[in-house]
Amino acid sequence: MxxxxxxxxxxxxxxxxxxxxxxxxxxxxxxxxxxxxxxxxxxxxxxxxxxxxxxxxxxxxxxxxxxxxxxxxxxxxxxxxxxxxxxxxxxxxxxxxxxxxxxxxxxxxxxDLGGQQDADDSLRSRISKIEQEQGIDGLQDYLQQLDPKAYQKIDIDNPRRVIRAIEVFETSGHSITEQENGQSxxxxxxxxxxxxxxxxxxxxxxxxxxxxxxxxxxxxxxxxxxxxxxxxxxxxxxxxxxxxxxxxxxxxxxxxxxxxxxxxxxxxxxxxxxxxxxxxxxxxxxxxxxxxxxxxxxxxxxxxx
The missing domain is CATH 3.40.50.300 (P-loop containing nucleotide triphosphate hydrolases)
Known part of the structure; x- marks a missing residue:
C-alpha cells in the first residue's frame, strides 16, 4: 500500500x-x-x-x-x-x-470533484458582480447564508472554490459537500x-x-x-x-x-x-x-x- x-x-x-x-x-x-x-x-x-x-x-x-x-x-x-x-x-x-x-x-x-452541473451565464454574471463589488468577503458572506455546511468545510479563502460551491448549490439545490468519496x-x-x-x-x-x-x-x-x-x-x-x-x-x-x-x-x-x-x-x-x-x-x- x-x-x-x-x-x-x-x-x-x-x-x-x-x-x-x-x-x-x-x-x-x-x-x-x-x-x-x-x-x-x-x-x-x-x-x-x-x-x-x-x-x-x-x-x-x-x-x-x-x-x-x-x-x-x-x-x-x-x-x-x-x-x-x-x-x-x-x-x-x-x-x-x-x-x-x-x-x-x-x-x-x-x-469526486467532477461531474457537477455547470452554472448558466446569468448565475455566473450575478456571482461575478458580487466578487467585483464586494471581493472575497462578499462571496464568503453569500455562501455562509446559502450553504452553511459548505462554508464550514471548504477552503473559503480560495475564491474559485467559494464560487464553485455557490454555483453547485444554486444549480442543483445540494451542497458541494454532498459528494461520494472514491476508494482511497x-x-x-x-x-x-x-x-x-x-x-x-x-x-x-x-x-x-x-x-x-x-x-x-x-x-x-x-x-x-x-x-x-x-x-x-x-x-x-x-x-x-x-x-x-x-x-x-x-x-x-x-x-x-x-x-x-x-x-x-x-x-x-x-x-x-x-x-x-x-x-x-x-x-x-x-x-x-x-x-x-x-x-x-x-x-x-x-x-x-
Missing amino acids: TKVIAIVGPTAVGKSALGLQLAKEFPGEIISGDSMQIYRHLNIGTAKDSPDELKMVPHHLVDICDVDQRYTVKDFQSNARKIIQQLTKENIIPFIVGGTGFYLNSLIQNL FAEFYLIGLTDDRQKLYQRINSRVDKMIDLGLINEARPVYQRQKDIPQAKNGIGYKELFPYFAGDASLDECVIEIKKNSRHFAKRQLTYFRNQMQVNWHNISEEPDYLENIRTEVSKFLAK
Missing part, C-alpha cells in the same frame, strides 16, 4: 521546518499542500522555503503557475496523486506539507503541529514583521497593479491587505495590523478545519518537549507497518 505522511497545522507553527527535517531523515520529498505557493514570484507573502531550503530536499507543486493562472483543488488532487505514485515507485516517502485543508482532504478521501489510493498518516494560542499569535505577528523586513511591500505591489488580471492570487493574505496602502487610502502600519489580524483568523480556521474534518495526530510544541522525537517514532512505526 502506498504510504504518505502529511504535516498540517496553523500558519507559522513550524510545518515547513518539520517537513524538511523528516524528509531528510527518512528520506523523502516534499509536496506542497499550499494553495498560494504554486505561484512564481510570490515568495515572501506565501512563506515559501528559502532557495537554500528548496535545494535541501526536492519540492513539488511549488512555483508551477504564473500569477494570472487559475489552479483548482481538482488540479492539486490530480497532480499530487501522480507525484505520490511516482515517488512510491522510486521508494521515496512523500511528505505533504501545507495548511490548505480542503486540498489535503480531497486527496485523502479521493473526493494510499494510506495517510497526519501529523498536526499546534501551540498555545497566545504563543501562536506571537509567532504569526513576528512572521509578518519579518515578511515586511524581507521586502513584502515590493513583492505585493505588482499584485496590486495587476489585480484585475489575477483573480485568484490577489486574494492571498499578505497581499490584499496592502492594496489600501498602495491606493493611498491607509497607512502602512494600518495595513500590517490587518495582515496580522487576518493571519490569526486564518490560523483559527485552519485548526477548526483540521480538528473537525480529519484524523490528525496532534503535537503541542510548547507542552510536549520531546515532540520531535515522538513524531520520529510515530513515522517509523507507520512506515514499518
Whole structure:
C-alpha cells in the first residue's frame, strides 16, 4: 500500500521546518499542500522555503503557475496523486506539507470533484458582480447564508472554490459537500503541529514583521497593479491587505495590523478545519518537549507497518 505522511497545522507553527527535517531523515520529498505557493514570484507573502531550503530536499507543486493562472483543488488532487505514485515507485516517502485543508482532504478521501452541473451565464454574471463589488468577503458572506455546511468545510479563502460551491448549490439545490468519496489510493498518516494560542499569535505577528523586513511591500505591489488580471492570487493574505496602502487610502502600519489580524483568523480556521474534518495526530510544541522525537517514532512505526 502506498504510504504518505502529511504535516498540517496553523500558519507559522513550524510545518515547513518539520517537513524538511523528516524528509531528510527518512528520506523523502516534499509536496506542497499550499494553495498560494504554486505561484512564481510570490515568495515572501506565501512563506515559501528559502532557495537554500528548496535545494535541501526536492519540492513539488511549488512555483508551477504564473500569477494570472487559475489552479483548482481538482488540479492539486490530480497532480499530487501522480507525484505520490511516482515517488512510491522510486521508494521515496512523500511528505505533504501545507495548511490548505480542503486540498489535503480531497486527496485523502479521493473526493469526486467532477461531474457537477455547470452554472448558466446569468448565475455566473450575478456571482461575478458580487466578487467585483464586494471581493472575497462578499462571496464568503453569500455562501455562509446559502450553504452553511459548505462554508464550514471548504477552503473559503480560495475564491474559485467559494464560487464553485455557490454555483453547485444554486444549480442543483445540494451542497458541494454532498459528494461520494472514491476508494482511497494510499494510506495517510497526519501529523498536526499546534501551540498555545497566545504563543501562536506571537509567532504569526513576528512572521509578518519579518515578511515586511524581507521586502513584502515590493513583492505585493505588482499584485496590486495587476489585480484585475489575477483573480485568484490577489486574494492571498499578505497581499490584499496592502492594496489600501498602495491606493493611498491607509497607512502602512494600518495595513500590517490587518495582515496580522487576518493571519490569526486564518490560523483559527485552519485548526477548526483540521480538528473537525480529519484524523490528525496532534503535537503541542510548547507542552510536549520531546515532540520531535515522538513524531520520529510515530513515522517509523507507520512506515514499518
